[in-house]
Amino acid sequence: MEGSTPRGRTRIQKEKREVILEAALEVFSTNGFRGSTIDQIAEAAGMSKPNLLYYFRRKEDIHETLMHRLLDTWLAPLKELDNIGDPMTELRSYIRRKLEMARDYPRESRLFANEILQGAPRIMPMLEGELKELVDEKAEVIKGWMRAGKIARTDPWHLIFSIWATTQHYADFDVQVRAVLGPDRGGDGRFEDAARFLEQLFLEGLKPKAG
Amino acid sequence: MEGSTPRGRTRIQKEKREVILEAALEVFSTNGFRGSTIDQIAEAAGMSKPNLLYYFRRKEDIHETLMHRLLDTWLAPLKELDNIGDPMTELRSYIRRKLEMARDYPRESRLFANEILQGAPRIMPMLEGELKELVDEKAEVIKGWMRAGKIARTDPWHLIFSIWATTQHYADFDVQVRAVLGPDRGGDGRFEDAARFLEQLFLEGLKPKAG
DNA sequence: CAATTTTTTGACCGAATGGACAAACGTTAG
DNA sequence: CTAACGTTTGTCCATTCGGTCAAAAAATTG
Numbered sequence A, B: 001m002e003g004s005t006p007r008g009r010t011r012i013q014k015e016k017r018e019v020i021l022e023a024a025l026e027v028f029s030t031n032g033f034r035g036s037t038i039d040q041i042a043e044a045a046g047m048s049k050p051n052l053l054y055y056f057r058r059k060e061d062i063h064e065t066l067m068h069r070l071l072d073t074w075l076a077p078l079k080e081l082d083n084i085g086d087p088m089t090e091l092r093s094y095i096r097r098k099l100e101m102a103r104d105y106p107r108e109s110r111l112f113a114n115e116i117l118q119g120a121p122r123i124m125p126m127l128e129g130e131l132k133e134l135v136d137e138k139a140e141v142i143k144g145w146m147r148a149g150k151i152a153r154t155d156p157w158h159l160i161f162s163i164w165a166t167t168q169h170y171a172d173f174d175v176q177v178r179a180v181l182g183p184d185r186g187g188d189g190r191f192e193d194a195a196r197f198l199e200q201l202f203l204e205g206l207k208p209k210a211g
Numbered sequence C: 001c002a003a004t005t006t007t008t009t010g011a012c013c014g015a016a017t018g019g020a021c022a023a024a025c026g027t028t029a030g
Numbered sequence D: 001c002t003a004a005c006g007t008t009t010g011t012c013c014a015t016t017c018g019g020t021c022a023a024a025a026a027a028t029t030g
Helices: A011-031 A038-045 A049-055 A059-080 A087-104 A106-117 A124-147 A156-172 A174-185 A190-205 B011-035 B038-044 B049-055 B059-080 B087-104 B106-117 B124-147 B156-172 B174-185 B190-205
Strands: none
Touching (some): A011 A038, A011 A059, A038 A049, A059 A106, A087 A156, A087 A190, A106 B106, A106 B156, A124 A156, A124 B174, A156 A174, A156 B190, A174 A190, A174 B124, A174 B156, B011 B038, B011 B049, B011 B059, B038 B049, B059 B087, B059 B124, B087 B156, B087 B190, B124 B156, B174 B190
C-alpha cells in the first residue's frame, strides 16, 4: 500500500509537476506570491485549477518547492569561488557568472528578490544558516587573498554584497534599466556593456596597493 | 473662517491623509500592493475602513499618491549631482547621500523596488520620461569629467546603475544583509562599513589612468 | 476483455476583500 | 433649540480566491 507521501511518482506526475513549476515561476516572479492566483498558474500551465491542486495540495507548496530548487541554483556560482586560481581571475569569473544568471534566469532572480523584499518569511532559516555559512567561508578565502597582497584590503562581506547587488540589478530592475537606456542602448547589448563596466569597476577598485 | 480651507481641504483632512499615507507606506512596503489590504492600512492608521475610504476613495489612490511623492524625494540626490565641484568629491557625496537614504528611508526604497519588480505598471511613463532625461543629463556631466581626465573612462549609465544597485541593496535586501552579517556585524554599524567599502570601491575603481 | 488505479473536471463552499451607503455623531452658527 | 456641515461607523454586497468533493474520463493492469 502507498503511504501518505507517495514516493513512487508516475511519469505523468513528474511531467505535470514540472509544467506547473515552470508556469508558477512565470506567474510568481511577476506578481509576487500574494499577487498570484492558482487560476493564473493553472491557466499558464494549461490545466484546470482542481487538476493543478491534484499535483500540489496548496498554493504554498508550489512556492516552497520552487524556492527550494532556486536556492541551490542561485548559490552555485559563489560555491565555485575557489582559492586555487588567481584571485583577480576568480573574481572576474564570479562577476561574469552572476551577470549571466541575471541575463538567463531573470525570473528566478525576481522570485528571490520578491521573497527577500517581503522580509524572507519562508527562507529566513536558510539565510541565517546555509547562506551565512557559505558567505563566511568565502569571506575567509577573500581575506586570504588580501593578506597575500593579491587584492586590496577591504570588507569581504560588503564586497560580496556589492557583486550581488550590481549583477542582480540587471534582472530585478530590468524594466528601469531598459527604460533609462532607451530603445537604442537598451537592447541585447546592455549585458555586454554592463559586463565591461563591472569588470572595470571591480578589478580597478580592488587592485592591490603597493606596500 | 473664510479662506481657512484652501482648495476645499480642511485641516482634519490634511492631517488624516498624512496619517493614512504614513500607515500605507508601512503596509505597502512590507506586503506589496496586492498583498496589502485596506483593513490593514486602516488599522495601522487607527481608523475604520469606511473612514479611511472617506479620505481616499480607492486603495489604488493611496498607492498612487504615495508613489508620486516618492519619486520627487527619490531623485533629489541625483539632481544635486553637479559639474561645479570636484568630480571625485561629487561622486562620493552622491554615494553617501544614496546610502543615507537607504538607511533612513528603507520603506520608500522597498515600495519603489516592489513597483519596478512587478514591471512598473503604474510609473512606466515616468521612467521613460522624467527619469531617463535626468539620467541622460547627468551622464553628460560625467562624460565631461571623463573627457577632462578627472575620472576614468567608462559607461556613465552603468556607473549610475551600479551606485543605485549597491546603495539600495542595503534597504531592499536588508534582511539578507543582516542575516549574513550575523548579530555582531549586522547591527547599526553595517551602514558605516558599507559606506567605507563603497567609497573605496568606487573611488579607486574610477581613478583616472595616466595618459 | 474487465477490474483497478490514476487523472481530470464541473460544481460548490467558506473566508477574505474592495467598496458602497445610509445612519449616526460631533461641531459650529444662527 | 435647529440647520448645516464635516466626520465616523455598522452593515451590507459582489467578487475573488484558496481549496474540497464526487463523479466522469483515461490510463494501467490482470
